[in-house]
Amino acid sequence: MPKGKAKGQKGKKITLKMAKNSIRISLDGGLRLDLSKMGITTFPKCILKLADVDELDLSRNMLKKIPSSIQNFQNLRWLDLHSNQLEELPEAIGTLQKLFYLNVSNNKLTTKNLPEDLSLLKNLRILNLGLNCLDSIPTTLGALKELKEIGLFDNALTTIPKSVENLPNLKKLNAERNPFPDSKEEVQDDPIKRVETLYLVQEKDLCSSCLEMCQNEKDKMNTLKKNTQITSRKLSFPLLLTPNSSAKDNQEEWRLKSEDP
Template identity: 50%
Template sequence: MAKGKKTKQAKGKTITLKTAQNCVELILNGKRRLDLSFKGIGAVPKCIQALHDVDQLDLSRNLIRKIPEFIDHFTKITLLDLHSNYLEELPAAIGRLQSLLVLNLCNNRLKNLPRELGSLQKLQTLNLGLNQLEALPTFIAALKDLRHLGLSDNRLTRVPPCLARLSKLERVNLERNPIPTEQAPSGGAAGAAERLYLVKESFLCEGCLSKCQMERKKMEDA
């Protein structure tokens, strides 16, 4: 579902428990995935609470506007895919999905994120691309295990300072944000998006490490 083609949508289809059960598929290592993508649903079906013991939940490419509080019944899931919906907010309950490794929220209408998102201590991949975020909240720095962060196509006007506190971060995508391509006159790091690369410190020689530490300090001061 292309973001530019989102228009006024229909109410959405209804999913029965039997239909949902038929959408459970086996994946690697005997894990189970509930795949309700491309179903034309406008709301998360209440009936899927009966399938809360699945390992992955895919609700992507639908017409969903709101994630219900009962999402926290899915305590086992390691992957939650919500991309390409119409979400404008997330419930606090999402912070109780303590097994999550991957959370895909790409291509929605998010302007803010709930503080509870910072409670996902095992999260390794977070995709927030194609939303309406003007800033990245500081509590994202609490995601100490985060390795991949997608922030492309938002409304960020500077490189989020909290990125410097994510010690395990390997890759971040800041493409197509209104971040200046040249450094601000004050010497800040607002224009660093075009030259931001994240590598492990042990991979750098002493000179390069010193230079990176200086750039990092500029970003934090900015």
């Protein structure tokens, strides 16, 4: 028997120095704290000393919980928590009044653990709730009047509230692969068109396994599209490919029939 006890998965410890070294300048000149893909299992308390950043990226880690101390980040405009193991969000997230981008896709969020205070994020433009365990969407999200894009794909939704569908500034709503009683997306019947559908997760934000899966699906669709085009070309004039083919006889037969009284 080997000595010692079996240990569970242990995350990487983030120090304040590591966090400071992870600060970048965003495209618009703001401060971005990028702690993505760091193997973090618990929210690093040390980053509360860097609460003046404009963007916080904790995506592609193993976080199960975001503490209420997230409210310390009052300047936050961009928060990315996708591809973790989050089962809930804190009510305190509703205090982040400057937030315009929130990505919590690819987690384990359920409807009952979506905080009501999400509806307080009045400046939110982009919200991604895709790839979770949601069976319904709170009607209170209809209060997010500035919302332009919302991702609801790959959940267990059977309906979308009218208050959300009719948001005045909403331009993109991705609700694919939900068990709606009546299909809300005609493109689902066409595998080629599915390649061109909206995904609110950018390629650079995907984990390696997700990226590989998406690439494989894209390759399949491209192959299907290519084969379909080849088949279409072959079937256009199949009997005119060789001289003295039966095309002449077929054409003559069609002409005679069309001239019958």
